[in-house]
Amino acid sequence: MNIKPLRLIAGLALVASTAAYAQSYPTKTITMIVPFAAGGPTDTVARLVGQSMSKSLGQQVIIENVGGAGGTIGAARVAKADPDGYTVLLHHIGQSTAPALYRKLTYNALDSFEPVGLITDVPMTFVARKDFPAKDFKELLAYVKANKNKVTYANAGVGSASHLCGMLFMSAIDTDLTTVPYKGTGPAMNDLLGGQVDIMCDQTTNTTSQIKSGKIKAYGVTTKSRVASLSDLPTLHEAGLPNFEVAVWHGLYAPKGTPKPVVDSLSKALQTALKDATVKQRFAELGTEPVAEARATPDAHRAFLKAEIDKWSPIIKKAGVYAD
Known part of the structure; x- marks a missing residue:
């Protein structure tokens, strides 16, 4: 028996079936x-x-x-x-x-x-609790290095964007901070708002409204250019951390x-x-x-x-x- 025609027929039937399924999708x-x-x-x-x-x-x-x-x-x-x-x-x-x-x-x-x-x-933003003592990013860098055993860095858990940004930040300034992992960005932000943790790096989709309402302090954005919705906020490159860039x-x-x-x-x-x-x-x-x-x-x-x-x-x- 020549099975090639059977394979061809089966293949054509599969193509026809897939096409029909795609045409009706989604149901x-x-x-x-x-x-x-x-x-x-x-x-x-x-x-x-x-x-x-x-x-x-x-x-x-x-x-x-x-x-x-x-x-x-x-x-x-x-x-x-x-x-x-x-x-x-x-x-x-x-x-x-x-x-x-x-x-x-x-x-x-x-x-x-x-x-x-x-x-x-x-883009991501580098932010801190409302009453964090540093006035700008230059002061933040100095404060973090002088108080590395006291400053807490919040993130949304291992592998999260905030974890990655924090890891790159600590590497860039050659300073290890106490990290506080959470099960998501929401809980981390809640504790930042409540003053239970000091600093965080998080996406603009989660920080913009909090920054504009004055509920947290903002020190810079992590992109090459400033963000239109936060135009007064400098890039971290401008603020004193050369070539620091991460977007999510x-x-x-x-x-x-x-x-x-x-x-x-x-x-x-x-x-x-x-x-x-x-x-x-x-x-x-x-x-x-x-x-x-x-x-x-x-x-x-x-x-x-x-x-x-x-x-x-x-x-x-x-x-x-x-x-x-």
């Missing part, structure tokens, strides 16, 4: 996993984007917060989910730092997912094996969301903006993620920071 609610606590900056980005994507997809996109272990618990859940397009992951820069930070990941940060597209690059990008992922037409549908809905006037306005208010359309594609995101993993792995390994 039910889509769950967007955010691997951090509700109320944090990544959660804010997800809710804005998810609400807009719901409109163009014709089905509700609900947010489910699955926090813990620097985002790896939520990411692992999506990696193991059915590759049908109904469970997706919205993660930040931690997707690229996890391979170096965690010795026992149950997934491959690059190969266990189908990247859908990048969403935004969020966010991206969308589906489980590995999700049909390409479904991934493309999600990517198209994401691109539409990033053009949404409401999303753009809210992003601007939070000190960020959507990425260019060319970056909100599967291929661009995959290439970017690989480059970020290659970038951060040697930095983290050199610092000797690991998590089980």
